[in-house]
Amino acid sequence: MITKLNEVVEAALKRGRKRLAVAYGQDTHTIEAVYDAYKEGLVEPTLYGDKAVIESTCAELGIDVNVFRIIDEKVDVNCVRQAVAAVAAGDADILMKGLVSTDKYMRGILNKEIGLVPPKGILTHVSLVELPGYHKLLTISDVAIIPAPDFKQKQMQIKFLAETANLLGIATPKIACISATEQVLPTVPSNLECAILAKMGDRGQLGNVMVDGPLSLDVALYKEVAEHKKVKGSSIAGDVDCLLFPNIESGNVFFKSVSHIGGGELAAIVKGAKVPCVLTSRGDSALSKKYSIALACLAAK
Numbered sequence: 001m002i003t004k005l006n007e008v009v010e011a012a013l014k015r016g017r018k019r020l021a022v023a024y025g026q027d028t029h030t031i032e033a034v035y036d037a038y039k040e041g042l043v044e045p046t047l048y049g050d051k052a053v054i055e056s057t058c059a060e061l062g063i064d065v066n067v068f069r070i071i072d073e074k075v076d077v078n079c080v081r082q083a084v085a086a087v088a089a090g091d092a093d094i095l096m097k098g099l100v101s102t103d104k105y106m107r108g109i110l111n112k113e114i115g116l117v118p119p120k121g122i123l124t125h126v127s128l129v130e131l132p133g134y135h136k137l138l139t140i141s142d143v144a145i146i147p148a149p150d151f152k153q154k155q156m157q158i159k160f161l162a163e164t165a166n167l168l169g170i171a172t173p174k175i176a177c178i179s180a181t182e183q184v185l186p187t188v189p190s191n192l193e194c195a196i197l198a199k200m201g202d203r204g205q206l207g208n209v210m211v212d213g214p215l216s217l218d219v220a221l222y223k224e225v226a227e228h229k230k231v232k233g234s235s236i237a238g239d240v241d242c243l244l245f246p247n248i249e250s251g252n253v254f255f256k257s258v259s260h261i262g263g264g265e266l267a268a269i270v271k272g273a274k275v276p277c278v279l280t281s282r283g284d285s286a287l288s289k290k291y292s293i294a295l296a297c298l299a300a301k
Contacts, residue, residue: 001168001169001170002137002167002168002169003135003137003168004130004137005128005130005137005265005267005291005294008128008168008267008291008294008295008298009040009042009290009291011167011298012042012294012295012297012298013040013041013042015297015298015300017041017042017043017044018042018043018044018093018094018296018297018300019043019044019046019091019092019093019094020034020037020043020044020045020046020093020096020293021046021048021083021084021086021091021092021094021095021096022034022045022046022047022048022049022083022096022097022098023048023076023079023080023082023083023084023095023096023097023098023100023105023108024048024076024079024080024097024098024099024100025045025047025048025049025054025079025096025098025099026047026049026050026053026054026057026098026099027057027098027099027282028057028060028061028286029282029284029285029286029289030096030098030099030286030289031047031054031057031058031061031063032061032063032286032289033286033287033288033289033290033292033293034047034068034096034289034293035061035063035067035068036286037290037293037294038067038068042293042294042297043094043293043297044069045067045068045069046068046069046070046071046083046086046092047068047069047070047071047098048071048073048079048080048082048083048098049071049072049073049074049079049098049099050072050073050074051070051072054068054070076099076100076101076104077100077104077107077108079098079100080100080104080105080107080108081108081111081114083095083096083108084108084109084111084114084116085114087116087274087275088114088115088116088274092275093275093297093300093301094275094276094277094278094293094296094297094300095109095116095273095275095276095277095278096277096278096292096293096296097277097278097279097280099282101282102144102279105279106123106145106270109123109270109273109277110123115274116273116274116275117272117273117274118274121272122152122153122156122272123145123146123270123271123272123273124141124142124145124146124149124153124156124157124160124270124271124272125141125142125143125145125146125268125269125270125271125279126139126141126142126161126164126268126269126270126271127139127140127141127143127255127266127267127268127269128140128164128168128266128267128291128295129255129258129264129265129266130264130265130266131258131264132262132263132264134221136241137168137241138240138241138242138243139161139165139168139173139241139242139243140161140242140243140244140245140251140254140255141157141160141161141242141243141244141245141251142157142245142248142251143245143248143251143252143254143255143268144248144251144252144255144268144279144281145248145270147247147248148247148248149246149247151193151196154177154193154197154244155197155200155206156272157244158175158197158201158206158207158209158211158242158244159206159207160271161173161175161242161244162175162206162207162208162209162242163271163299164242164271164295164299165241165242167295167298167299168241170241171208172208172209172210173209173210173241173242174209174210174212174235174236174239174240174241174242175201175209175210175211175212175236175240175241175242175243176211176212176213176215176220176236176237176240176242176243176244177190177193177197177198177211177212177213177214177215177244177246178194178213178214178215178216178217178220178243178244178245178246178250179191179194179213179214179215179216179246180216181214181216182214182215182216182219182226182229183214184214188214190246190247191214193246194213194214194215194246195213195214197211197213197244198211198212198213210235210236212234212235212236212237213244215231215234215237217243217254219231219234219237220236220237220238220240220243221238221240222237222238223237223238223239224238225238226238256281259284259285259288265285265287265288265291266280266284266288266291266292267288267291267292267294267295268280268284268288268292268295269292269295269296269299271299275300275301276295276296276297276299276300277296278292278293278295278296280292
């Protein structure tokens with residue numbers, strides 16, 4: 001079982017190089033991450049962006065610009081459109097966001113004329129989190145795309161969480177549906193949805209997974225907290241593989257707290273499109289971006 005992000009890189013390398021299309025890839029973190037991924041043997045990269053800026057950034061970083069195929073385009077939305085079109089046409093295996101904002105990136109992916117998303121498809125953001133003090137990687141959703149997922153979307157998020165955990169070698173992922181409390185309170189909408197999802201999991205309606213909820217974050221992650229709070233009946237507390245957050249606010253705060261406060265590292269992709277799409281924050285480190293590329297390579301067909 002894969003328990004560290006560097007092991008994701010090792011597993012992805014066994015699958016051979018993937019063709020990477022980077023939309024507006026001209027900032028230092030993106031270029032550094034893509035270059036490192038190229039050197040390690042993960043990708044053959046194409047950068048869509050301002051060629052002069054890319055050359056200047058590479059010179060600043062001491063990177064050989066000739067390793068990149070560059071499509072010269074100065075407008076960010078045009079870069080997204082061209083990169084998405086290349087992926088849709090089968091000329092690239094993975095899409096990646098560069099300096100462009102998330103909303104512009106997502107609009108490009110959702111462009112119906114290009115057809116990167118299946119009809120009635122649901123896109124969601126899935127991340128791997130390496131958290132100091134926790135004994136394995138956490139797979140989490142959704143911190144960047146669906147503001148307030150409805151019940152159907154949460155079922156799909158569980159499916160995508162399970163698929164990602166399967167890539168790590170986890171046959172039956174343990175998924176915690178997070179809420180503000182582990183008590184089932186009718187006045188808290190997310191609590192009721194968590195409880196229903198947990199029962200659906202028990203009945204086998206969500207696939208080969210173990211689902212429990214509602215669980216507060218501390219109960220989900222730490223068995224001693226669950227014991228102290230006298231939480232009964234949970235077979236996954238303290239050993240969860242995946243966290244399903246009730247909304248984008250709670251997920252995003254956790255995601256950014258891990259890297260900026262908790263000293264952790266991340267990898268992040270969009271699930272639900274025809275190919276894996278790397279989606280990290282513009283403020284994420286080059287290392288997190290490289291890990292995200294590796295995760296996308298591992299998930300690519």
